[in-house]
Amino acid sequence: QVQLMQSGPEVKNPGSSVKVSCKTSGGTFSTYTVSWVRQAPGQGLEWMGEIIPVFRTPKYAQRFQGRVTITADESTSTAYMELSSLRSEDTALYYCARMDAFWSGYSDWGQGTLVTVSS
Amino acid sequence: DIVLTQSPDSLAVSLGERATINCKSSQNVLESSNNRSYLTWYQHKPGQPPKLLIYWASTRESGVPDRFSGSGSGTDFTLTISSLQAADVAVYYCHQYYVAPRTFGQGTKVEIK
Numbered sequence: 001q002v003q004l005m006q007s008g009p010e011v012k013n014p015g016s017s018v019k020v021s022c023k024t025s026g027g028t029f030s031t032y033t034v035s036w037v038r039q040a041p042g043q044g045l046e047w048m049g050e051i052i053p054v055f056r057t058p059k060y061a062q063r064f065q066g067r068v069t070i071t072a073d074e075s076t077s078t079a080y081m082e083l084s085s086l087r088s089e090d091t092a093l094y095y096c097a098r099m100d101a102f103w104s105g106y107s108d109w110g111q112g113t114l115v116t117v118s119s
Numbered sequence: 120d121i122v123l124t125q126s127p128d129s130l131a132v133s134l135g136e137r138a139t140i141n142c143k144s145s146q147n148v149l150e151s152s153n154n155r156s157y158l159t160w161y162q163h164k165p166g167q168p169p170k171l172l173i174y175w176a177s178t179r180e181s182g183v184p185d186r187f188s189g190s191g192s193g194t195d196f197t198l199t200i201s202s203l204q205a206a207d208v209a210v211y212y213c214h215q216y217y218v219a220p221r222t223f224g225q226g227t228k229v230e231i232k
Contacts, residue, residue, distance in 0.1 A: 035221070037169075043224040045161075045169065045212055050165065050219070061220040062120070095168055103216065105159040109168035 002027035004096055004110035017084040020113045023098030027108075029077040030054040033099040035106065036070060036081045040092040048094075053081060083103045086117045121146045123213050125224035131232040133224060138200040140227045142191075142213035149193045150217065157217035160189055160198045163226075164209045172211075173198065 007021040022034065035050040049060040053072035060068055069082045079096055094113045097106035122145040132138045139231040142158070149156045156176040161169040171180045173189035177197055186201045200207055208231060 003158065037223075044210075045163070045223045046212075047214075047221045047223060050221070059219040079212075097168075099216070103157060103217075104178070105171045105174035105214075106161075106169070107171050114191055 002098070002108045004098060004108055004115045005109035006094075006096060009114040009116070011118065012086050014087055014117055014119055017082060018086060018115050019080055019082040020094050020096075020115070022079045022081075022110050024077045024079070024098065027098075028100075029072075030074050031101050033103075034072065034079040035068075035097050035099065035104075036068075036096055037095045038092040039095070040089070043092075044095055048081065053079070083115075086115075088117050091115065091117045120220055121148065121215050121218060121222050123215055123222055123224035125211075125213060127227060128225070129228040129230065132200075132203045133232045134205065135202050136232075138203050138207070138214075138229055140198045140211055140229075142196040142198070142224050144171045144194045144196070144215060146218075148215045148217035149191050152178045156192050156196070157215060158189075158191070158196050159214045159216065160187075161212045162207075162209045163212060169212065171197060200229070203229070203231070 003025045005023045010018050030053045036048040049070045051058040051070045058070040072079045096110040098108040126141045129132045158176045160173040163169040177189045188199050190197050210226045210228050
């Protein structure tokens with residue numbers, strides 16, 4: 001049984017950074033794609049970026065380029081998403097999701113991490 | 120970027136009736152080398168992470184009831200719920216992962232009439 005366990009809720013000031021973790025247990029980590037998806041209040045799902053840990057090279061959505069950094073630590077089977085220069089519009093539920101090497105969709109999701117940006 | 124446009128934005132269907140959601144892609148998402156369209160459908164309920172229903176446009180994920188089916192190829196796709204149940208009230212999203220940036224449709228809210 002694969003589980004993705006995300007870090008807890010965060011409250012941040014505008015202009016600061018947040019780093020959310022996603023620990024995988026019960027399955028292969030290095031060759032699976034880990035993506036980050038967010039949902040702002042009342043909005044739809046938004047893809048932010050992804051990483052395949054064994055390749056280490058992330059891909060990002062253009063609108064987050066320069067503000068988001070996605071990394072992976074194979075030794076702990078944990079992926080990270082760091083978002084900088086936070087603004088109120090970044091208040092959202094952030095999910096990690098995993099796709100296998102057959103590219104058969106995001107079959108496993110974390111429980112979500114609420115990030116609130118407020119002064 | 121590939122834009123996915125879902126229709127309708129919302130629909131209300133009677134219990135036991137059919138619900139149909141369309142997803143149109145601004146570009147082809149069919150991989151010609153294996154004839155797979157890299158298009159998935161997710162069900163999203165409040166307080167839960169999204170749930171994978173359909174991948175490769177028409178393959179049902181393990182454990183998903185067979186009242187859910189997907190069809191289409193290339194740029195035009197459909198999710199059908201053959202007999203709507205109360206448990207199916209949710210927002211449904213299509214998602215392409217053929218090219219980066221991966222993108223989602225805007226979502227379709229399904230309710231009971």
